[in-house]
Amino acid sequence: MSTQDLGADTFESTVNEHEIVLVDFWAAWCGPCRQFAPVYERVSEAHPDIVFGKVDTEAEQSLSAAAGITSIPTLMAFKKGVLVFSQPGALPAPSLEQLVTAVRELDVDAAPAAAPSTTEERSA
Template identity: 65%
Template structure:
């Protein structure tokens, strides 16, 4: 699957309706962004089960600001709508492949449980007051 251009209108729907989404924040004037583009594109061809999106930070300044992008290129990865990776800098092909493997290998049940615990949500359907589930 080739990369897709993401905009403020398509970003949320893309992230929430796909299992794994990698997002490359870039700009046309950015040399490292231009060098990373073919690496990102090649990975998109190797992983048709992953959505590879690109956001032009010049055209989508509000979206870049909302994502707190301060350096480009920045790569973000979402799994089940959860941000699991965010890092500025261009990755070499082997490092990007390793990252994709790690994202695919995340135990999402465990991650959801950790998030629930951090947010103080009940685990396994148990009420927060300690009483037995109804």
């Protein structure tokens, strides 16, 4: 599945109705966002069972504020409706793949406060 645009009217239902949802908060004027976009798109195509959403922070300012976005790009990952990862900055493809693997393996029912380590993704 390729990426899909999310807005205030679809964000919550998307996060709650799918097993795993990754969300890229971005803006058209943001250079790192534009560099990350093709990486995010390629990884989304490799994982059709995961929802890869995108939130345009300019068009969705209220949603971005509610999500606590202070820097873009910011990537969030949800599993079973639980936020398990949130980090500003563009990830290289191998790190994004590591994140996907970590979220897949995470048992949110057994450890709802656990989240993938951001250190591991950065060191790749």
